[in-house]
Amino acid sequence: MPQVTLTVNGKQHTVEVENRTLLVEVLREKLALTGTHVGCDTSQCGACVVHVDGVSAKSCTMLAVQAAGTSVLTIEGLAAADGTLHPMQEMFREHHALQCGFCTPGMVMSAIDLVNNHPAGLTEQEIRDGLEGNLCRCTGYHNIVKAIAAAHPLMHAKA
Amino acid sequence: MYDFAYQKPASLADAVKALGADSEAKALAGGMTYIPVLKQRLAKPSTIVDLSGLGLTGITVTGGTVTIGAMTTHVAVANSAAVKAAIPALAALAGGIGDEAVRHRGTIGGSIANNDPAADYPAAALALGATIKTDRRSIKADDFFTGLFSTALEQGEIVTAVEFPVAAKAAYEKFRNPASRYAIVGVFVAQTSAGARVAVTGAGQGGVFRHTAMEAALAGNFSAAAIKGVTTSPADLNGDIHASSEYRAHLVGVIAGRAVAKAG
Numbered sequence: 032m033p034q035v036t037l038t039v040n041g042k043q044h045t046v047e048v049e050n051r052t053l054l055v056e057v058l059r060e061k062l063a064l065t066g067t068h069v070g071c072d073t074s075q076c077g078a079c080v081v082h083v084d085g086v087s088a089k090s091c092t093m094l095a096v097q098a099a100g101t102s103v104l105t106i107e108g109l110a111a112a113d114g115t116l117h118p119m120q121e122m123f124r125e126h127h128a129l130q131c132g133f134c135t136p137g138m139v140m141s142a143i144d145l146v147n148n149h150p151a152g153l154t155e156q157e158i159r160d161g162l163e164g165n166l167c168r169c170t171g172y173h174n175i176v177k178a179i180a181a182a183h184p185l186m187h188a189k190a
Numbered sequence: 191m192y193d194f195a196y197q198k199p200a201s202l203a204d205a206v207k208a209l210g211a212d213s214e215a216k217a218l219a220g221g222m223t224y225i226p227v228l229k230q231r232l233a234k235p236s237t238i239v240d241l242s243g244l245g246l247t248g249i250t251v252t253g254g255t256v257t258i259g260a261m262t263t264h265v266a267v268a269n270s271a272a273v274k275a276a277i278p279a280l281a282a283l284a285g286g287i288g289d290e291a292v293r294h295r296g297t298i299g300g301s302i303a304n305n306d307p308a309a310d311y312p313a314a315a316l317a318l319g320a321t322i323k324t325d326r327r328s329i330k331a332d333d334f335f336t337g338l339f340s341t342a343l344e345q346g347e348i349v350t351a352v353e354f355p356v357a358a359k360a361a362y363e364k365f366r367n368p369a370s371r372y373a374i375v376g377v378f379v380a381q382t383s384a385g386a387r388v389a390v391t392g393a394g395q396g397g398v399f400r401h402t403a404m405e406a407a408l409a410g411n412f413s414a415a416a417i418k419g420v421t422t423s424p425a426d427l428n429g430d431i432h433a434s435s436e437y438r439a440h441l442v443g444v445i446a447g448r449a450v451a452k453a454g
Contacts, residue, residue: 033196050196050238051228074226075370080291086265087291092225096196097218097240144290163371164289 035099039064040108048095055079055090057098058105066106066136070166077165080137080144081105087144089164106136109143118185119143119178128178130169141165142179146186153183191228198240202348206325208239209346217241217348219261219300222292246299246350251276254356260299260349265290267298277318279360279378279453283310286364288371299349302334305341305397307428308372312398314362315352316389317378323351337396357382359412361453363445364392367432374433375441377401379449381412388446393427393438404446414451417443 036045039062046061058064058081070078072091079091082104090103109117116124119139129135145161146153153161158176167175199205209215214236218224227233246261251272258267267273268285287293287301287310301311302322315322315331322329325348334342343349357380364376373392380387386408388401407416422439429435 049193051191051193072229074222074292077289077291083294086294088294089291092222092292093295094196094221094225094238096198097221097242141291148290161290164291 033096035095037095037098037100038102040103040105046095050094050096052095053091054081054083054088054093054095054098054103057095058090058103064105064107068133068136070133070137075164075166076134077137077141078134080140080165082140082144085147087141104140106139109139117143119146119182122178122182122185123175126174126178126181128171128174130167130171134165134167134169138162138165138167138175142175142182143186146179146183149183150187153180155180192231192234194228194235195237196240197237198243200243202244202246202325202350205239205241205244205348206346208237209348212236213345215239215346217303219303220263220295220297221300222288222296223300223304223306241299241348249273251356256280256354256356257351258298258354259351260302261297262299264288264293264296264298268293276356277354277360279357279362279380280314280318280354283314283362283378286310286362298352302352303341303343303349305335305337305339307338307394307397308374308376308392309398310362310364310373310376310391313376313378313389313391314354316398316400317380317387318354318357318360319380319382319384319387320355321353322349323353324349332400335398339397355382359453361449363449363452365441365445375438375445377442377446377449379408379446379453381408381453385409386412390442390446393442395426395428399426401442401446408450412450412453414447417446417450 032047068078070076074092081090216235218238218240246259248259250257264284264287273281320331359381362378364373375393376391378389388404391398404417422442424435424439427435427438
């Protein structure tokens with residue numbers, strides 16, 4: 032059986048996979064990192080978004096073998112060791128940017144990618160456009176947009 | 191998904207060999223279309239040949255030509271200062287494909303080789319008169335797109351780059367399906383050294399096509415007014431639950447007008 036070595040949240044893992052195994056299956060079923068969700072399984076909903084080598088990717092639409100040698104960041108890797116939340120997580124909490132919470136891990140990962148790529152600032156429209164690949168079935172977008180706008184200065188102040 | 195063998199060759203020659211040796215082997219670029227196809231068991235390749243180790247990435251602008259490596263992602267094209275300066279419409283098109291996470295993985299070579307009837311890049315390639323470079327030859331865009339999901343590529347032939355001549359004016363507009371966000375109709379217009387060219391995606395039963403009546407109307411007067419009366423026959427257009435062929439025919443005129451106005 033093929034083996035894949037990849038770094039997840041800073042820790043290197045070698046896992047046995049089939050060639051057809053998806054990255055999200057490795058994360059959830061081999062590494063027990065169940066924060067990354069599978070919503071639609073058709074690359075539409077964004078619940079499975081993680082960062083691969085620093086940029087957002089839909090882990091349900093990537094083979095584990097394609098992730099060999101990469102560094103993957105999941106929702107579990109955001110908070111500091113002492114439990115201090117990432118500014119984006121903190122602002123999602125502060126602004127109550129979730130209802131059922133199912134889409135939240137993917138929303139947070141996409142939101143961090145969006146803020147990383149727009150150091151100069153983000154308009155409300157840019158935030159809404161940037162969330163094109165993430166669906167919230169509760170339609171709770173308004174507070175998500177507020178949380179991302181609030182996290183932007185915190186993330187870039189820290190950098 | 192059916193299981194398959196997996197190879198990630200380190201050279202173009204090895205990739206061509208792997209694909210040539212087995213007619214059931216398939217090349218994988220970014221996988222943004224092909225992995226969903228595999229997941230639905232619509233394809234059963236014997237071997238997946240991953241092209242990501244071949245170094246086919248990068249953008250160069252020399253003279254009047256923008257050359258984009260086949261494995262260059264949509265984000266790289268959208269954010270490229272060189273592309274924005276040379277053919278801003280092309281950068282804008284790349285930035286409007288799918289969503290950001292998809293744009294981080296999806297590639298120009300994959301989009302062109304797949305020739306989805308609603309894909310964006312085929313419209314740009316056809317309207318700008320691009321040349322598709324492969325491991326063995328150069329193919330003009332006019333000869334490359336041969337029908338629905340089909341191209342002039344031979345079994346095992348690998349797209350290595352796409353060369354776009356810089357156009358005097360160019361713009362792309364699309365009318366998106368409100369749910370899927372795919373183009374119901376997309377029109378790329380360009381004022382090129384070979385005259386005005388208009389390519390339509392999303393609408394044709396045979397995939398992307400050139401709108402010769404609009405090109406003729408734009409020849410002497412590159413303006414939205416020049417194509418105002420030019421109609422499109424619904425006979426060869428798609429009709430489905432999202433839009434009838436008559437509605438698509440109407441949209442081609444509207445969207446082409448917007449594209450020409452945008453090109454300025």
